[in-house]
Amino acid sequence: MFNSKFLLHTTLFFLITVITCLAQEQITTGKIRGFVTDTTNGERIGYANVFVKGTTLGAPSNSEGYYFIPSIPAGKQTIIFSFLGYEPKVITLEIIANKTLELDVQLKPSSVQLQELNVVGEMEVRPNETDLGIQKITAREIEMQPVGAEPDIFRVLQTAPGVNTTGDVTSKYYVRGGGGDQNLILLNGAPIYNPFHALGIFSVIDPEMISILEFHKGGFESEYGGRLSSILNIETRDGNKKNYQATANASLLAGRVSVEGPIPYGSFLVTGRKSYYADILEKYLNNDGAPFDFYDISFKANYGNPDIDPDGKFVVHGFISGDEVKYDDPFIEDFSVSNKIFGFNWNKVWSNPLFSKFVFAYSGYKADVNPKLSNSKPRTNEVSDITANLDFTYMYDSKDEFRFGLQNRIVNTSLQLTNLYGVKTNYAKEGWEMSVYSNYKFLRWDHVGFDIGVRAILTGLSEKRPFLLEPRMKVTYRPVPFIALKAAFGSYSQEIATVSNENELISIFEPWIIIPDYVNSGHATHYIAGIKFFFSEKMTFELEGYYKDLSNLIDLNNRKYNSLFGDYINVEGEAYGLEALAKFQPDMMFISASYTLSWAYKTRDGEKYHPRYDTRHSVNLLAGFDLGSNWKITSNWSLRSGMPFTPIIGFYDRPEVSLDPILNINSFLASTFWDGRNTGRLPFYHRLDFSVSKKTKIYNADVTFGASVLNAYNRKNIYYYDKDSGERVNMLPVFPSAYIKVEI
Amino acid sequence: MKNLKFMFVGLLILVSACDDSFDPKSEFREQYVLSAVVQGNTKGLNIGVNAYLTKLYDVDGTNPYTNPDDPSIEGALVQILHRNNVYDMIMEKLPGQNERYNSDQIVYSTSFQSPRPGEDVGIRAVLADGTTLSSTIQLPRSLHxxxxxxxxxxxxxxxxxxxxxxxxxxxxxxxxxxxxxxxxxxxxxxxxxxxxxxxxxxxxxxxxxxxxxxxxxxxxxxxxxxxxxxxxxxxxxxxxxxxxxxxxxxxxxxxxxxxLERNLANYYSSTNGFLDSYSIRLDEEVYTNISGGLGIFGAALSFxxxxxxxxxxxxxxxxxx
Structure with missing residues (x-):
């Protein structure tokens, strides 16, 4: 495994790293560092703004709430801490040359709710931040979405320009023309393989447990790898460090409870959710009597004892989810899907400006189809993934940042199937992916930010890997304060994928496999450019264009006629588009509008076609209003081009194969003759959702009552056309729902 | 702000009024379908071939079983090509044997000197409008x-x-x-x-x-x-x-x-699948090896x-x- 090629690339990688480090200048000024936390519960606040008044010096806190500002001129300085949804805090202190001051700060939540609806980071402390394609979303923003059966983080993502879905029935999302399995979802650093409940209708992630949600739509930095299209990085809350707290929510579909509170040198959080009324889901699926049952449980405990490990924090976390569809009828198959994640993290701020994060996690996934006496076949898919990552961030006095790390994944996948002829097969594969990465951020110049990195995949999961080194680059240029020009480029690979038939609109069984040895693993190159206008602090407009070249995507070989053919083949892909996003935040109100013009293609056996998730036009209008007295109204209107479909040209009679005679003239089957793949397009999809909520105090409890209506004007959005029955099947009709939340 | 609200409401009305009619079909195009199998055993002196020639049809809606008209094609020149010989297939009408359309079954048939396993056999159909459908296959190999x-x-x-x-x-x-x-x-x-x-x-x-x-x-x-x-x-x-x-x-x-030789085997495999209750498959891909049209030309030998x-x-x- 460790051959000469491996050693050469490793040596090269570390040489680049060392040279980059040596290039740093030495500055003798003072520094401050510390953590930003919430006064009410002690939770660390990620992405808070910290800046030195009267200077261009500043930094956002990281996802752990840690901040570091170097090169502050010695003497009396005023430091301002702020974050949307919190009251700003101003502290004046004496900066001492060549010393690092420790300054932990607590921010108090603001009483004005709607200011919190914004995506984090609009008020920039780093005008030259290289953040193209990154969206940081708070739990408050998730709350803003009109609630359907359950609050859902994936529905929030789908309102972002460039993010698409194939219908109301699924939360599965597609980013900039990439497939659904090209999105990596990390929960506290551990990958989640099945992020959906109830056949994909909504996500397994309980929004109440989220602290920070970081969504990378493309051009992501070298610390992320393994997927071609996007990264969704979710950090859960630590739990209330000051008081014990219990919360209960009830929606029409499921009940949820959470308990959190302090422990010596830390805190804990336990949440659980369980379905109790599956009939709601039938409306989504047009499937009467589907006996859904699901649950999810998560826990997290953190411990930071300065006597044992100064400035260090240990975290243990876990997440378990399960979905079952079990029929009493022996002629309908049963399904079960489960996730299990257990992890240990160690975050450490070292005495020099170095921040480290160690992640060790196990993520397991199992999906099972039990055919019972039905015509379907038994199928089982299992994945076990052990992640061990060590990541470092070094902050220079010049404001530059250097990130580097070693990341390991040991993955086992097995897919057991019974084929058409009753033959059982088991495709099992194990792989160890070891990657090293480095990423240098030049932030020393006020008007230019430059981010260059490389990811080297030293050992891979699959046999045929197209690239070893994956270069990444981002640049930001602010010619004038109200305009930012940004660009990004990156090379990405993916060696584990789901295999499902794209011609199936819903398929509960989408197994993950390591790419087989006889096909190439996927590769993508992203090219992104954008411009952002800051008309005022409350009004921004951004325009992004992208081109994504995809090669060696894995797909089912639906022309596998015998064992000489492989089960999977490689197909090529291409996507490009233009995204516009405008945000307007007057007092007590939030409005955002986005438009996406995009194209996505796949090429298979020489035939170029649009995949099912290709959308030409997409519009999203999101608005929130604070009516005062804790009344809040939010609404979301979306419009997009219909999905591509394959039209019918005509019909013909084809003989059935029997034994004697082989072609049975009395057994002709009428068949459909199709036009070119996906050359037709369904009518436009559009839908209006809105919700209203009122928060009030009942005894010692904070109680929130909420109601929402999805598809308020009952648009009949077509989902598919059943050619057997000749019926048009529509998506979700007008759908009212309600919920109650009690916090003690 | 007032203008904004009016714009929003106006946009909603405009979009709500959008036509959402949907036709799952594209324009009908004429196509011909040839289905034929060389079938016999290795002991006989001659081997038989039956061929069926039909055309694409359209119906109101999407249920092809509502089609009342037999799409069979009469009067075509259908030939078997074996070694250097050309065998014309004779069109027959089997009275009342087409149960689907309650009509005579149109069959083109011939027999020819039993080929050796592994040999090439071709078929060619020339229709009245000049359309030619053709295919060549290799018979199954000998088995022991x-x-x-x-x-x-x-x-x-x-x-x-x-x-x-x-x-x-x-x-x-x-x-x-x-x-x-x-x-x-x-x-x-x-x-x-x-x-x-x-x-x-x-x-x-x-x-x-x-x-x-x-x-x-x-x-x-x-x-x-x-x-x-x-x-x-x-x-x-x-x-x-x-x-x-x-x-x-x-x-x-x-x-x-x-x-069943390769083409017939592929055809069989492509038309026999299964779905679970939740999978909604939108289209299917039926194997064809007919140049100039659709259908299957295959062979089956018995040992x-x-x-x-x-x-x-x-x-x-x-x-x-």
């Missing part, structure tokens, strides 16, 4: 059989099963691309009204505990086993209810393996193997030898 036990005195289940297994197993050296359909038939005679009448009975490969008989299906494997217990049960059942079991005379176990019965086995059931 082996049995799992040397039954020198004929079939018996009285063997060492720990060494030879619990099933009468036929093996052959096949091709990965071909599809096989094995059958085993018991040929026996029964004295009825003083005369011996030859009868046949299909042997299942397995009989389950509840009595269900499991028969072979199309397989890509190169072997097929028939449980001794299944053969024994079928043999024993012949004499059930008979006062005089000597009125049964066992003939042989007739094994027949039908081999046969006879196995007599061990006299002691026959006598053990009280049957005549």
């Amino acid at each position: 059989f082996e049995l799992n036990y040397p039954y020198v005195r004929g079939y018996t289940s009285n063997i060492d099963m720990s060494s030879f297994g619990s099933a009468l197993t036929y093996r052959w050296k096949g091709s990965l691309e071909e599809l096989y359909f094995p059958t085993l038939t018991l040929i026996y005679q029964q004295k009825i009204d003083g005369s011996w009448v030859t009868k046949r009975r299909d042997i299942p490969r397995e009989i389950l505990e509840d009595g269900t008989e499991v028969f072979p299906e199309y397989i890509y494997d190169y072997e097929m086993g028939f449980d001794y217990s299944a053969i024994d049960q079928i043999v024993e059942s012949l004499g059930e209810g008979l006062a005089d079991k000597s009125e049964i005379k066992l003939g042989s176990l007739f094994f027949k393996l039908t081999s 046969e193997f006879d196995l007599a019965f061990d006299p002691s086995y026959t006598v053990s059931y009280g049957y005549s030898f």
Whole structure:
């Protein structure tokens, strides 16, 4: 495994790293560092703004709430801490040359709710931040979405320009023309393989447990790898460090409870959710009597004892989810899907400006189809993934940042199937992916930010890997304060994928496999450019264009006629588009509008076609209003081009194969003759959702009552056309729902 | 702000009024369909071919079974090409045999000198409008059989099963691309009204505990086993209810393996799938190897193997030898 090629690339990688480090200048000024936390519960606040008044010096806190500002001129300085949804805090202190001051700060939540609806980071402390394609979303923003059966983080993502879905029935999302399995979802650093409940209708992630949600739509930095299209990085809350707290929510579909509170040198959080009324889901699926049952449980405990490990924090976390569809009828198959994640993290701020994060996690996934006496076949898919990552961030006095790390994944996948002829097969594969990465951020110049990195995949999961080194680059240029020009480029690979038939609109069984040895693993190159206008602090407009070249995507070989053919083949892909996003935040109100013009293609056996998730036009209008007295109204209107479909040209009679005679003239089957793949397009999809909520105090409890209506004007959005029955099947009709939340 | 609200409401009204009609069809285009199979066994002098020629049709809606008109095409020139010979296929109307359209079945047929396994055979159909459909295939290759036990005195289940297994197993050296359909038939005679009448009975490969008989299906494997217990049960059942079991005379176990060449095998595979309750498949891909149109041209050859019965086995059931 460790051959000469491996050693050469490793040596090269570390040489680049060392040279980059040596290039740093030495500055003798003072520094401050510390953590930003919430006064009410002690939770660390990620992405808070910290800046030195009267200077261009500043930094956002990281996802752990840690901040570091170097090169502050010695003497009396005023430091301002702020974050949307919190009251700003101003502290004046004496900066001492060549010393690092420790300054932990607590921010108090603001009483004005709607200011919190914004995506984090609009008020920039780093005008030259290289953040193209990154969206940081708070739990408050998730709350803003009109609630359907359950609050859902994936529905929030789908309102972002460039993010698409194939219908109301699924939360599965597609980013900039990439497939659904090209999105990596990390929960506290551990990958989640099945992020959906109830056949994909909504996500397994309980929004109440989220602290920070970081969504990378493309051009992501070298610390992320393994997927071609996007990264969704979710950090859960630590739990209330000051008081014990219990919360209960009830929606029409499921009940949820959470308990959190302090422990010596830390805190804990336990949440659980369980379905109790599956009939709601039938409306989504047009499937009467589907006996859904699901649950999810998560826990997290953190411990930071300065006597044992100064400035260090240990975290243990876990997440378990399960979905079952079990029929009493022996002629309908049963399904079960489960996730299990257990992890240990160690975050450490070292005495020099170095921040480290160690992640060790196990993520397991199992999906099972039990055919019972039905015509379907038994199928089982299992994945076990052990992640061990060590990541470092070094902050220079010049404001530059250097990130580097070693990341390991040991993955086992097995897919057991019974084929058409009753033959059982088991495709099992194990792989160890070891990657090293480095990423240098030049932030020393006020008007230019430059981010260059490389990811080297030293050992891979699959046999045929197209690239070893994956270069990444981002640049930001602010010619004038109200305009930012940004660009990004990156090379990405993916060696584990789901295999499902794209011609199936819903398929509960989408197994993950390591790419087989006889096909190439996927590769993508992203090219992104954008411009952002800051008309005022409350009004921004951004325009992004992208081109994504995809090669060696894995797909089912639906022309596998015998064992000489492989089960999977490689197909090529291409996507490009233009995204516009405008945000307007007057007092007590939030409005955002986005438009996406995009194209996505796949090429298979020489035939170029649009995949099912290709959308030409997409519009999203999101608005929130604070009516005062804790009344809040939010609404979301979306419009997009219909999905591509394959039209019918005509019909013909084809003989059935029997034994004697082989072609049975009395057994002709009428068949459909199709036009070119996906050359037709369904009518436009559009839908209006809105919700209203009122928060009030009942005894010692904070109680929130909420109601929402999805598809308020009952648009009949077509989902598919059943050619057997000749019926048009529509998506979700007008759908009212309600919920109650009690916090003690 | 007021203007913004009006714009929003106006946009909603405009979009709500959008046409959402949907037609799952594109413009109908004429296409022709040729379905033909060369079918025979390796013992005959001649081999037969039947061909069916139809065209694409359209219906109101999407249910093709509402089509009332037989799409068969008459009067085409259909030919078989073998070695350097061209055989014209004769069009026949089989009265009332087209059950689907309650009409005569139009069949083009011919026979030609039995080709050798592995040889090329072609078909060509020229329609009145000049459209030509054609295809060439290679016949299945020759097969040789082996049995799992040397039954020198004929079939018996009285063997060492720990060494030879619990099933009468036929093996052959096949091709990965071909599809096989094995059958085993018991040929026996029964004295009825003083005369011996030859009868046949299909042997299942397995009989389950509840009595269900499991028969072979199309397989890509190169072997097929028939449980001794299944053969024994079928043999024993012949004499059930008979006062005089000597009125049964066992003939042989007739094994027949039908081999579908690559194209016909692909066609079969492409048209036999399954879905679970939640999968909504929108289209399907049916294999075709017809140039200039749709359909299938394939071949199936049968290979046969006879196995007599061990006299002691026959006598053990009280049957005549």
